[in-house]
Each structure stands twice: as C-alpha cells, then as structure tokens.
Amino acid sequence: MVGRYSCGTIIDGPSLAVGHMAKILFFDIETAPNMSYVWGQWQQDVIEHVREWYILCFSYKWEHQKSTHVVALPDFKKLYENDPENDNRVVHALWELLDEADIVIGHNSDAFDIKKANARFAYHNFGPPSHYQTVDTLKLARRYFKFNSNRLGHLGEHLGLGGKEATGGFQTWVGCMRGDPKTWGIMKKYAKQDVDLLVDVYERLRPWATTHPNRNVIDATSHACPTCGNNTLQKRGIRRTRTMRYQSYQCQRCLSYCRSRLADNETRTEVV
16 A cells, blocks of 8 residues: 555556657756946945856756766866856857757756856857756745755755755855866866756655656657656556546656546546
8 A cells, every 4th residue: 555545557658769758957057246346345336337247167967867067167278268257168068958958957947047048148149049848946846845945955955865065155156267276176066066966856856746847748658657757657546627537647766646537437548
C-alpha cells in the first residue's frame, strides 16, 4: 500500500529512443553591477551613470549529463585582454544554448536570468533564440510550499541537498572586474555549485509541479511520464472529475502523477 491506493501494475511503455528527445537546460548567470556617481551612501539619486552592467559568466548543465560547465569572460582570452568588460562572446555562447534548449530551468530565472540574458541579446543584436519553455524553481517553491525561505541556498540546506558555495561577498565581484585570476577561480566554483544545487532542488520539488511542460508533446510519445519522460508508470487508482473518469499513474522515477482518460471501461494509452 502506498498512500491511499494499493500498488497497481507497473506499466512499461515503449522505448523512447526514436524521435526528438527534450533538451533540458539548467543555467544561472552572474552579472557585474552598474556603476554610477552619487553624493552619498543612502537612498541617493544617481548624478551620472558611468557604466552599464554586463554578464561576467554563466554556468549550465544539460539534463542527464554529469558535468556542469562555466563560461566566463577570461575564457575568450584575446577579447578579454583588449576589452575585459566586453561580454559579446559570453552572451553569444549563452544564446546558442538557449536556442538549442526545449525547456530551460533556473531559480528566479523567469524574472532575472532570462530577462537579463534577453537584454544582452538585444544589446549585441543577436535577436531572440528559438522558443523554449521554462521552469522556475523559485515559482515552484512559492506556489506549492511554505518554506521559511525560498532562496536557493536555504532550500538546498533545508532539504538536505547541500548549500551554496561561499564567495567572500561582493569583493569577489570586485576581484573579477579587476581581472584577478584567483578571484575568478572562486567565482567559477560558486557558479558551478549554483547549478549543481539547482538540479537537486528542481528534482526534489518537481513531483508537485502540475503545470510542468509536457515532455510527451516534445518527445512525440504518449506512453511516458509527461513531467520527466520516464516510461515506467504505476497505476494509482481512479481519478474523477464532474464529467470524466481517469486512470491515475505515478512515475517511478520522479514520483509525479499523470492520468489517462477512461472510456467504455477501457484505458486510453495517451498519458497527460
């Protein structure tokens, strides 16, 4: 017995090796601050804006890949030596990843990372990447739970998944802007851990995400979990609405629920 229902039959769907498989990208960006002249230190009007923010680096990982990567300004040595604040190549590398992805996942990414990335795409005249769907783990935390804090580091520690990497505070950003190699090493380590933690927090919260993008639509199948794409589903009773009856399933990989419509006492094979 699991929950309210006895453990039903485990349904193994057909192999998903043929056709397009959803490309799931986890990412996080780090930016330099704006620089301005002010007369004081508290609630001051800007006298003159000296320099716009720009992207220092970003970290990313594709689903099912072991390695998390960091792309940073110093990686493009010639450009960095001539113009250390020029993020053109970093931004283009990020554009290419988003252009390839079907689903993009981040923490506060809908409000911050994606909009910041779009701002730099427009600045460099790259145009928008091809359409992708998003999952924002901050939105998941706010919608389905009542944690003491929805910050990524707190969620990781509270859920026993680990915490964020220590940075040493704002001086790390200052050191990177000054081109200090040691500080860049700290920043890259911090950025990598952010995405590693993001993946773990996402997978822990994912079973509650009832509005998660439907992987079956992307993968062109109707026999798998629409949340994670796994094809081992367990029957978990009948779900009823005012007008329809559905066979309920639970994914044996991600633990999320899905359903198929019941008609004439038979279960349709399309899982939604």
